[in-house]
Amino acid sequence: EHSNSLSDTTTTTTPNNTIPGILLFSQPTKFNNALFVPHIRDIAAMQSILQSPKASTSQAIFIHADVTGAYMNDLIMSTGGIAPSYFPPNTPIYSGHFHKPHVVEQPLSAPGVCIRYVGSPYETSLAEAGQDKALLVLDSDCGWSCVERIPLYIGRKHWKAGCIEDLLDLETNANMNVNDSITGSSVQNLVSSGDRVVVSVDQEEVEIVRDRAREDGEICQFDAKVKDLRSIGVSVEIRDAKSGPITRMGSTTHFLTDDSNVNSDIKSDLDWLLVEDMSPQTTWSNFLQNEVERTAISNIT
Numbered sequence: 001e002h003s004n005s006l007s008d009t010t011t012t013t014t015p016n017n018t019i020p021g022i023l024l025f026s027q028p029t030k031f032n033n034a035l036f037v038p039h040i041r042d043i044a045a046m047q048s049i050l051q052s053p054k055a056s057t058s059q060a061i062f063i064h065a066d067v068t069g070a071y072m073n074d075l076i077m078s079t080g081g082i083a084p085s086y087f088p089p090n091t092p093i094y095s096g097h098f099h100k101p102h103v104v105e106q107p108l109s110a111p112g113v114c115i116r117y118v119g120s121p122y123e124t125s126l127a128e129a130g131q132d133k134a135l136l137v138l139d140s141d142c143g144w145s146c147v148e149r150i151p152l153y154i155g156r157k158h159w160k161a162g163c164i165e166d167l168l169d170l171e172t173n174a175n176m177n178v179n180d181s182i183t184g185s186s187v188q189n190l191v192s193s194g195d196r197v198v199v200s201v202d203q204e205e206v207e208i209v210r211d212r213a214r215e216d217g218e219i220c221q222f223d224a225k226v227k228d229l230r231s232i233g234v235s236v237e238i239r240d241a242k243s244g245p246i247t248r249m250g251s252t253t254h255f256l257t258d259d260s261n262v263n264s265d266i267k268s269d270l271d272w273l274l275v276e277d278m279s280p281q282t283t284w285s286n287f288l289q290n291e292v293e294r295t296a297i298s299n300i301t
Helices: 043-050 164-169 203-215 221-231 264-268 272-276 280-293
Strands: 010-012 029-031 034-036 060-064 071-073 093-096 102-106 110-117 134-139 145-151 158-161 171-177 190-193 196-201 235-240
Touching: 158 164, 164 196, 164 203, 164 221, 196 203, 196 221, 203 221, 221 235
Parallel strands: 010 029, 034 060, 060 093, 093 110, 158 196, 171 190, 196 235
Antiparallel strands: 029 034, 102 110, 134 145
């Protein structure tokens, strides 16, 4: 078991006898003039590393950390973790941990510090519905700056419908599996087989719509839409809006830090909190299992 102390920070060069591929760092390591710091739960140890000469002389810093002021997701902002003021200014900083792609800046308390959360490559839960996922291409010859951002449209997507109208507005693509294309904006706005739709509606309103449809001798649009989605392999969950409506698509983000203020619907959607503590191997296994369950890939694959 390795230590996370500053004395264990090493400087590494590319070995001559290795095959190019993924490099794994189990301790703080300086490589190609960038400092790579794995997930360290000891905040004091992280603070020491970030304020060390190794960090201040690095062209970029890669971390996996909880930073004060970061978006834990659309609904919650972190009030703990490491303050941005501990990071060196005017240095590209890339972080994992939280799945929402965004930038943390605090000009008054930490001038010149910019921490970029890369985000997860796919939506792991309803809490990430509608987030723009992407692959960042960095150039080590240009100070590890981001030279390209490639949009990603892979894995199961989650959709929120805050009313009947939101549900009816959803467009489907019955002939495409969500893994058929990695890029392409057309995929982003289409509900595909294997996706999950959560609609929050007032059940009394639904019954009124059904009664009107029966009186006019027509099919209820709400029920027809649900049937249509399920027929192409979409998971549809119907929730009673009276128990706490989910956020309507495109609405303003709210930040909740007091758990007592989080309604029951939101609490049930915070399964991403468990994902944050998963190891890379567990996260990958969880993704593959979900893909098998929705028949996007086979067990043999």
